[in-house]
Amino acid sequence: MMMSRRKSLLAAVSFAVLGLAACGKKEEAASAPSVPVSAATPEALKVAFVYVGPVGDAGWTYAHDAARKQVEAQFGDKVKTTFVESVPESAADAERVFRDLAGQGNKLIFGTTFGYMEAMLKVAKDFPDVKFEHATGFKTADNLAQYDVRTYEGAYLAGVAAGKMSQSGKLGVVASVPIPEVLRNINAFTLGARSVNPNATTRVVWVNKWFDPGKEREAATTLIGQGVDVLMQNTDSAAVVQTAEEKGVLAFGWDSDMSKFGPKAHVAASSIDWNVYYGKRVAAVLENKWQTGSTWWGLKEGMIDLKHYNATLPEDVKKLLEERRQGVIDGSRPIWKGPLKDNTGKEVLGKDVVADDKFLHAIKFYVEGVDGKVPG
Structure with missing residues (x-):
């Protein structure tokens, strides 16, 4: 809509200038008309989730995916989420998936099982501008945080x-x-x-x-x-x-x-209510306040x-x-x-x-x- 609106205004301006010239009037060129232009819409933050099992309709992965949907509802067009389910904990399989997601432009990637830890560490080194979050492990890096629920x-x-x-x-x-x-x-x-x-x-x-x-x-x-x-x-x-x-x-x-x-x-x-954590971490990236570290929340924080x-x-x-x-x-x-x-x-x-x-x-x-x- 904005582009068609701009074209209409420019056409009107051109017509007016031509009309003045046809009447033989010589006037100083008017300053260019001010055309309102909206600020560019920021690109949505791409957030990816990697699951060890199928989403299904109950259990661990289901709870993570329910939180992913809550993230979408909470942040609207500020984020774009994706997920890959049933990714084995074997290093080669997990590394391939994390590397692929980082290459696709995801800037925040959650890995939701203990066995992904080493693969995430390896991929995080190669993508320093991507934020990685690993569930239930114990290792961290400058761009890899660890989180768990009690x-x-x-x-x-x-x-x-x-x-x-x-x-x-x-x-x-x-x-x-x-x-x-x-x-x-x-x-x-x-x-x-x-x-x-x-x-x-x-x-x-x-x-x-x-x-x-x-x-x-x-x-x-x-x-x-x-x-x-x-x-x-x-x-x-x-x-x-x-x-x-x-x-x-x-x-x-x-x-x-x-x-x-x-x-x-x-x-x-x-x-488990994973969105207690996910919502805060997505907000931290959007506000440029994300930091690495370890988080272990439970009853007190409303996470379980x-x-x-x-x-x-x-x-x-x-x-x-x-x-x-x-x-x-x-x-x-x-x-x-x-x-x-x-x-x-x-x-x-x-x-x-x-x-x-x-x-x-x-x-x-x-x-x-x-x-x-x-x-x-």
């Missing part, structure tokens, strides 16, 4: 509810890969359960993948066969909740609401919470969950406080000692109450 806080609250709801005291976790992040979640779930039922125990079956519905289903079935009546997961599909529904036991959604996959089984969901309660969850359990939630937030009820032992009887935290983040990032053990050994 998923163990949601797992702890799920454990509190599980300890109250279990009839057998036997709990189970379908686990992905044995890294500190996942071990924290298993341990926090167990600590929550044993805080209300000291005799509760947790059994773990590892599937060694983040997303494999078939293996997740098999693991859940195995645990139920061992007498487990409440399941938690640290995997990305809804297969565990579906299996719980079919077998008549209870389960917790992970990373997002999974109640539609098991209306009776689904007790609650440990849900246990919610989407089943309508049948007793009121006393809801009240207890609210008390524990507030205790974690204000520090009056820390999750990791000594004396704390691993499941071999070794003390890992002394009496009244509260774990710091360094301790939490280095967890490679099961706490007392978890059966078995951590895979080597």
Whole structure:
């Protein structure tokens, strides 16, 4: 519209000048007419997201993509987002995708799984004008920041509810890969359960993948066969909740609401709101205020919470969950406080000692109450 408007004005000016000349009038050339021109629209910030699994309709990647959509809604035409799903954690595959996205002009790129760390570091060196953000890792660079969510806080609250709801005291976790992040979640779930039922125990079956519905289903079935009546997961599909529904036991959604996959089984969901972080980081780039660093947010910042309660969850359990939630937030009820032992009887935290983040990032053990050994 602006170009056609400018052409019309220029045509009118030319016609007037020609008309004056035809009448034989000799006048000083008038100064060029002032034609209003809009300021150039800034180019939208291109933001890319790389996902380890398919977006689907529940779980880890679904939660990230929901936040991506929130970014679009929040910033409108100031941003243009894209995503690539189901990118393996193998270095060659991940590097190729990150390099391609940077080459396409994306100036802010999020990689959403631990296994992307080395590939992102490598690509970041070759694209110093691009901002990279890596989820759940621990390495940073001048143009590579690291971010994570305190998923163990949601797992702890799920454990509190599980300890109250279990009839057998036997709990189970379908686990992905044995890294500190996942071990924290298993341990926090167990600590929550044993805080209300000291005799509760947790059994773990590892599937060694983040997303494999078939293996997740098999693991859940195995645990139920061992007498487990409440399941938690640290995997990305809804297969565990579906299996719980079919077998008549209870389960917790992970990373997002999974109640539609098991209306009776689904007790609650440990849900992540990634946009709490993504919105701030996109704004920082748009305002030229982006800085590298490490971020680890949780209940206090509103990045995770246990919610989407089943309508049948007793009121006393809801009240207890609210008390524990507030205790974690204000520090009056820390999750990791000594004396704390691993499941071999070794003390890992002394009496009244509260774990710091360094301790939490280095967890490679099961706490007392978890059966078995951590895979080597």
